[in-house]
Amino acid sequence: MSTTATEQSKETTEAIKGGEFLIKETDAKDVFIPEEWSEEQKMIAQTCKDFLKQEILTRLDEIDSMKQPELMPSLLDKAGELGLLGTSVPEEYGGFGMNFNTSMLVTEVLGAGHSFAVAISAHTGIGTLPILYYGNDEQKAKYLPKLASGEWKASYCLTEPDSGSDANSGKTKAKLTDDGKHYIINGQKMWITNGGFADVFIVFAKIDDDKNLSAFIVEKDFGGITMNEEEKKMGIKGSSTRQIFFNDCKVPVENMLSERENGFKIAVNILNIGRIKLGAAAIGGSKAVIDNAVNYANERKQFGTAISSFGAIKHKLAEMATKVYASESAHYRAGQNIDDAYERLVQNGMEPAKARLKSVEEFAIECAILKVHGSEILDYVTDEGVQIYGGMGFSAESPMDRAYRDARINRIFEGTNEINRMLCIDMLLKRAMKGHLDLMKPAMEVQKELMSIPDFGASDDETLFAKEKKALLNLKKAGLMVAGAAVQKFMQKLSSEQEILMNLADMLIEGYVAESCLLRVEKLVAQKGEDAMKIEADMMRVYLYEAVEKAASAGKEAIYAFAQGDEQRMMLMGLKRFTKLEPFNLKDARRRIADHIIEKNEYTF
């Protein structure tokens, strides 16, 4: 009896909550790291790579030219034949029921597929998942097998000309027919990925004068659907993007998803999943850019030597790799948290589809963080990729041109990065208010520490990464200090101090990613020894150093903006204390990182 009780309490204390990283230390043993992919997962990743190489990367121009409307759907069909459209779909519906991290791995690898990557992730993500997670048995049985095989292609219609970030404000209407058998949908949707060839549209509309959206599964053949020509875009030119008009489109009542007015919740929850996966796709894209960049830097000679021998170029390569490595660490750490939460919920008797949603909802803060981080490192990496290519980087003939243009959309869709930055802080504070996360106590402790005499002595803790762990802990304290003070100052009005929210989000994002990177390297060192992990440790230290510097700068801006006089002085001192770093030769570390990549001629981590 007593053993069961202890075991149970152990289980509940061990269950990590979303956002809790800020106030709780994680044991490196408990995080998943990409080095732990199983043979099977590696084979799945290889299949995705082979597929890209064989079917996609050889015809990027053809795809982007949009001259053959049948091309993209036929490529999706081929992906369907390999089973790549059904990774998340349960076996009973013709899929493979893979866990979250495996499906994210598939997304990551395919993320190097430019326009194709967008088409496939819209189909398998926002197109398929609403039915998978919110559909009833009949809806799932009718649609999922066809979506998993690729026989039908899906799209997601939320955005409207006057309703983008403010997604619940859409004007599209649904009206029940007199016989009660159909909803008649009228309205205009915009920016619909896969719109040009989709067979199934997940449409969000308001029934009568409802305040909230409802969601419907609409088949192309229901009639009343027309669309504009393809949008002319800056990037992902081969991805179909349409404006779609619903004119008296007649949808059987049984095609409503979930319940009336539950559409906004569906939209938000599906976007949570989409967000972290978008981040993963960005990592895949980034790795491909690094491979091209280092290859070019090794080939291109100036002043009689390969440009990869120049320190300035090494700096770039090292920074690109470090950011990707850190972001990747965070993505799969969060993915595993989601998988673990799912397992627990299912064990406790929750229905799988519901458990899947709940588990992602639990980590919605991390999902938002990773959407922002992934998309921004992709832009960083592609920008430096162009720079490494020099004039050739600006040529439409080089791979950097497409990479650079295609990267840009990621900061805009699935919730702009501004919206996601605000969301992650908003969610964190809401959880604290609901008592779900105890931010108060740690914030108070930081306050207390501020009043105490700082410890100036260098730490004599010689255990592995003791200094780095301390720097990280302090980074979190800095975040808690600034956030705590901002909340006290503005209370409910904090939401209109967006600039400060952005600062707080930056501190949160950097803290999460730096910690994930540290945990990954710590686990690796425990497995393989310090000598084997020197480059990884260099990347971790470089990332951590930069993360702390960014947090210091964001924190300072925030403090300047809302604190005055003694309070300001006190907080600035605290910030300085919490973001103090011991000198570290970043230059040499970056050189070692770069030299490794240069020697291997690719991103090898």
Next chain:
Amino acid sequence: MKILVCITHVPDTTSRISFTNGDTEFDKSGVQYIIGPYDDYALARAVELKEQSGGTITVLNVGTAETEPTIRKALAIGADEAIRVNAEPTDSLFVANEIANVAKDAGYDLILMGRESIDFNGGMVHGMVGELLGLPSVSPVMTLDLDGDTAKMTREIEGGKETIEVKLPFVAGCQEPIAEWKIPNMRGIMSARTKPLNVVEPSSQAAATKLEKYEMPPAKGEVKMIDADNVEELVNLLKNEAKVI
């Protein structure tokens, strides 16, 4: 029909090759391994033949435990079972002996493999296996079709193509365009883990050769481009700078 497909486990074609231990060992660190591309063609054709007329496919690799991911990939592509002869594949004769040893009483109708591996590119194993088993051996095979107990094949020869007919069983070294490489699909990957992979110990044959040392090919020298109209300059350079004429 019983098909045996022999596969090699080789560094990916894009790997950077380097050596360690006083240039006596290939540096495996960070190297990605793949099924030998020519073996992959053989396997792909075997899968097609099985689809057409049924049968079973066994893949065979002579290698240490580290080759198992490569073997599993072959199972994911469509082989039914696998045999790994647990030994370092030291040279062609050694490998051929081990293959022959496995195949001799097993009644395979077809023994397919790549025309050559892409690590040492010996291109000898199929011939040796044929000899050891007393079977005809054909290479490089570009097409292979079956008609009852007869196979019709085309083979690349100097300046042309040769069409041959052979009675089963026989050994073939394959190359493109015999079939298109197959990417393992999700279903194949998921089923690969449950397919049998039997490990057998090698027969006691020792290798016939010993590796002394690896050497990198000399680095590519500087290239001077000379305009097509400037033959005089070319002759001058060949005579006075390169000193080859």
